[in-house]
Amino acid sequence: MTPIDGLGSLWDRLLGAQPDPPPLLVLATAAVALVVVSTRLPWRIARNVITIAHEGGHALAALLTGRRLHGIRLHSDTSGLTLSAGRPTGPGMILTLLAGYVAPPLIGLAGAWLLGGNRITLLLWVAVALLLAMLVMVRNAFGVVSLVVTGGLVLAVSWYTSPQVQAAFAYTGVWFLLLGGVRPVVELQRVRSRGRMPASDADQLAGLTGFPAFFWVTFFALVNMVTLVVGAALLAGPLLTDAGLHL
Template identity: 35%
Template sequence: MDVGPELSTRLVAANPGIPAGAIATAGIAALVVVLIPTVWLRLRIAITLVHELGHAVAGVLSGRRFTGFVVRGDMSGHAVTVGPARGLGRVVTTWAGYPMPALVGLLMLWGATRGYADALLFACLLTLVVVLVFVRSGGTLLTVLAAGAGVGALWWWRNDEVQLLAVVATGFVLLVGAWRHVGALVGGRRDPGSDSAVLGQLTGIPAPVWVLTFAAVLAAATWAAARLVLDLA
């Protein structure tokens, strides 16, 4: 097999349109994942993974150096970036975690509706391969490997309809899961190490205000996703 042409074909091939029934199925699957406790307890680590990588990406874009990350099944984790202890870069890096799952979910929904599901899956696979060198725990390694294996198999042994359903469902899971993630921040006990608390310490702006900024981004992403879905109806 000639890898070059095969790779190019997989990246540029557009998916067929998304039937309304497929969107409904994906939305129901997302609700099952997020709202049923036994399912959520096993799959919520995906939200944590995107959250921590959001810190990493924002840190690098802010001029900081990303050195490693850890994710845990209880939705806790941490990403380490090296740079000034205070300043705009640290604030942006700390803030980016909670909004990132919703933004990635919106990107996946947009890509699927525009025929870029294949390219999105390939980008996700490349990202997971790159971040392997930054893994700092055995559990995190297993999580990234499992995610990479699933994404890689879905992308390589392609089935356009299955890819579309998987990408749309994942987009919905990230969007709805982002709300539950922020809800856990609001409803849980006050943690001085939480992102909102750290932002309060860095800026003097109360932690609840930062939580409201997270919610505002999630609301905007949810509204945009709803528009995408309605446009297909």
């Protein structure tokens, strides 16, 4: 095989569509993701993925609004921090703060759209590319380890496993992002109600906009719930097709 043939084969593998997943796989991966989100120890471990998406959302919004991104830190307690420079007020700062809590389910929605077209390999490789891009901006050891381990796992699944395993992994990951975006908002309000998080994204938005922090917590919750419903509808396409229905 010539290098050109090899490149063409790789390109076909990346952009090609995989077969429709069995309906049982869609249901089983949703159940697994729900168990992870709703139980303490699995959530404590997997929540690092939500933090990566959260801080990535802040970072992307900062770059898109013209702010200077100074770095990202991910901590072992699943908290994170994204530092950017620019005007301390105005639309850029507001959008940067808004992006964190809504980023995980929105990323999940994009993943659900790709899975709806059976682009499983493409989804996994895009995930690896995004993690590598974020790695450049990470400024602490735990953050580097988190991204390398997460990216390495996704790359290994995409390269070495069977299409069935890839599908199960991709669907579980997307369900987790959709479902896992809701719990942090609930946790945010619970912690805020105890006065233990005075500098949260919602409180900073309250200071910038004049709308109370609870308004922004509610906004996060509504966006994430709507995104979950739309993403679930995309992922459930094979189930509806099997039942003779259409989206």
